[in-house]
Amino acid sequence: xxEPSRDRSVEVLLPREKIARRVRELGAEIARDYRxxxxxxxxxxxxAWVFMADLVRQLDLDVTVDFLGITSYGAGxxxxxxxxxxxxxxxxIEGRDVLIVEDILDTGxxxxxxxxxxxxxxxxxxxxxxxxxxxxxxxxxxxxxxxxFEIPDVFVVGYGLDFNQKYRQLPDVRVLRSQDSV
Ligand code: IMP
Ligand code: MG
Numbered sequence: 001x002x003e004p005s006r007d008r009s010v011e012v013l014l015p016r017e018k019i020a021r022r023v024r025e026l027g028a029e030i031a032r033d034y035r036x037x038x039x040x041x042x043x044x045x046x047x048a049w050v051f052m053a054d055l056v057r058q059l060d061l062d063v064t065v066d067f068l069g070i071t072s073y074g075a076g077x078x079x080x081x082x083x084x085x086x087x088x089x090x091x092x093i094e095g096r097d098v099l100i101v102e103d104i105l106d107t108g109x110x111x112x113x114x115x116x117x118x119x120x121x122x123x124x125x126x127x128x129x130x131x132x133x134x135x136x137x138x139x140x141x142x143x144x145x146x147x148x149f150e151i152p153d154v155f156v157v158g159y160g161l162d163f164n165q166k167y168r169q170l171p172d173v174r175v176l177r178s179q180d181s182v
Pocket of ligand 1: 047104154155
């Protein structure tokens with residue numbers, strides 16, 4: 001059967017099985033590193049919601065979760081670097097081992113913003129796990145503590161990632177070429 005919104009001429013970069021395998025490995029690594037502690041996972045909406053849902057289920061640990069909604073000004077394939085909060089965190093992070101869960105690290109502007117706004121609340125530690133890392137695109141010198149996959153400079157959608165709010169539901173990570181995106 002054809003799945004309408006999935007039957008696109010967009011090539012699969014990371015098939016769902018490969019993502020699932022890597023998320024299991026990341027879960028094991030994080031659980032090892034936080035053994036004996038209760039990390040507080042802060043998922044960044046909306047892109048990280050699918051990854052976060054899969055990751056927490058691979059953590060053999062007590063965890064608490066919260067979400068922070070942000071948006072970058074400007075739609076399309078390039079963010080302006082200006083970030084604003086659309087939904088604040090609900091639970092205090094003071095003294096907590098905070099692990100930010102992101103979909104993708106690109107120029108680094110968003111992560112720098114997140115570090116600034118969250119460190120004000122004095123967490124005990126602040127780390128980042130990102131499913132994808134476009135390291136070659138970095139403008140701000142930040143790095144993730146845990147990376148699922150380093151990917152080349154292509155625009156990707158699926159597994160939570162969007163183009164103008166579309167394609168988040170795709171189970172694989174796919175490359176969106178500009179001619180596909182109209
Ligand atoms: P940064 O601030 O440039 O690091 O951008 C991070 C944000 O840009 C991510 O949270 C995504 O929302 C968005 N982004 C960057 N690259 C892509 C992509 O290839 N597909 C979808 N969103 C992307
Ligand atoms: Mg995003």
